[in-house]
Amino acid sequence: MTGRENPWPLRGVIGHARSMTRSFDELISEAATADVTGWGFAWLTGRATEQRAPWGYTRLVAERAVGATALLDVETGGGEVLAGIPGLPARTVATEYWPPNLAVARRTLHPLGVEVVDGDPQQLPFEDETFDLVISRHPVALPWGEAARVLRPGGTLLSQGIGSDSMLELAEAVAGPRPPSTTSRAEGNAEAARAAGLTVTDLRTAALRAEFFDIGAVVYFLRKVVWTVPDFSIETHRAPLAELHQRIRTEGSFVAHAQRFLIEAHKPV
Template sequence: MTFMADHRSFEDLVAEGAAVPTEGWDFSWFEGRASEARPSWGYARSAGERLARAEAALDIQTGGGEVLDFALSRAEPDRPRLIAATEGWPPNVAKATALLRPRGAVVVAAPDDAPLPFADGVFDLVLSRHPVHPHWEEIARVLRPGGTYFAQHVGPASVFELVEYFLGPQPEAVRSGRDPERERAAAQAAGLEVVDLRAERLRMEFHDIAAVVHFLRKVVWMVPGFTVEAYEPRLRALHERIEKEGPFVTHSARHLFDVRKPSH
């Protein structure tokens, strides 16, 4: 894909990035102005294959439901008899409900850090794409014996070139958070078997400052409390850098979990 530099003024680009709605996990607005390499395992496609074999499925922290909707479209006509999803942010709950209801899925409003609002052993498949924190004990509780947790997590120091541009060098404890091996140990401590765990770092590029502004508004935990006003000098300097040197390059971290609850 060829990207054309956008030479509008700093003020115009920032205003655009600040105006784009942030609900859901649809990243199509970034097309042509930011890019991210995709993990080799193709999470949404693989989730669709598993949904086609499942009887009862749960998607945790579904966002606007976009990933589950795509996965269910790949599972047709063999979608599960029971499909549920949880989401904690009210605008996303409404968006996910509208998107997933035609697929036969029920969206339940539930805080990300609360116990899952389901009985024990309901689901033979639990999915999640980029959960804030995996609550392994709850995942183990709602899975049937022999059931699977299949998820793509954000890994350590993800997009930290961008984070540290705005916040400065981060402590090692912050950089090493979301470590896949620690998560493996936590899953095993909850009585789950880790069948497969893969990790990749992937190139990301931001081609204009509007994309940076929209990304930091959308993925709010990257630079907590981000506003254009608070970071205007750094944004302006980054705009000038992109204009002079080309895209700002950073790297995302992703890992894939395939986890099983023992049958006995």
Template sequence: MPGYDDLVEHAIQASVRGWDFGWLRGRTTGGQPSWAYTERASVLLTTTRRLLDMDTGGGEVLASLAPLPRHTVAMEGWQPNIPIAAERLRPMNVALLGGAADRIPARDATFDLVLNRHGALDAVEVARVLAPGGRLLTQQVGSRNGLELNLALGAPPPADPESWTLGIAVERLHDCGMLVVDAREEMVDHTFHDIGAVVFHLRAVPWQAPGFDHKRYEKPLRRLHEHIRSEGAFTVRDHRFFIEAELPRTRRQGPLGLRTCPHRG
């Protein structure tokens, strides 16, 4: 195995543009939940005319689902990803919009299907842009994700470990009048086989250890490198949950004729 300095340098030089984790191929194993998000998305697409893909990243997952409905919109809020997604999705005639989960740039009742893989999820906005009978399919990263990394680095967790779980997400969707038809949650082993993979991962998902810098964390990273050399790997637990939900054709109404949806999230 190359030494610490070479592994870290290669990880620092690797591109983290877009949402492509191909650089980690062969350097990590596991991390896949028991369900198959893309397979279920493909099934739902067979009856979808109007699709929204939230937080599309570089458009990698959406492009893999082709052929797509004629009316497909992708949304991305992180500026560096927008030109990457545009280049990938333009030949597929996908409209690409900037925007955030709490303010989707679309009219009410626009989409038959909203896809959201590892993106921010706002139940109010999803319920608003779905047409009656429309569906949401989402795979989320929960707030207990990868906390072993934070512990190894001596870094604070990115959030309260109980702040984003399946139960919370389901409750918020229910509050917005949505019917949850499938809901699953798992803690999945995710194994790193060299310290370069750890550094690349923390660069690609900077919210795991906000403010991560390999020089700032050099001492714990070197300790982790020695652990991997002696034990062969370092394993964390990925927190994932999966929801498929439907907006009923008859929406629940509040006292002013508006949908009852008491809070965002």
């Protein structure tokens, strides 16, 4: 997730040199059996890179956690963000709904005194006005009404999301052309926040260069970030994967762009 906003360490050239000696079948077989639970990307060390979001999400969370007495992390993944925040509030709680990630999050966060709960992703199991800081990184669909309900007056909600057409170049290379989105996920989330009664104070977007140095890195990424190609499988996409493998061998890497947005909102007093 390394910091979660820079999950892919910058050692791509080394990874590329190593992958040049390995066959297509060797690379995809290795990636097919790699553990993709949690929301860490250490497996891609030396095999792929991604730029940091310019705002530094983890740093922003740490700054806003100072002075907070109760913090909620919605869809914590494997707990990577909270594990990197020093001096967590006395009450810090996380939610996670995907069973493999839930197990990872509990192993990571319970030693830090953080409770991890599951349940309905659209109905937070907390009383009204419980938290003065609510955060969420890359949620599937942040329940804005519920987040606003559990936020105390004057409290802050900070979220980093996946923008429209994220990794479009990679999706098209593997699954063929698709029409670009006609709506902005950033603006849609801002509208949802306002509809929930929150005041949006910051909304930013960024396109982040991602570079893959071998086809194994591509397969691992598509297995982990499942919304990139929702029906992805090695068997059904073997032919385009083989083409992409040859392209990486010829050109040295494959470049795509991750789309991110940051939204900060406050609950009126």
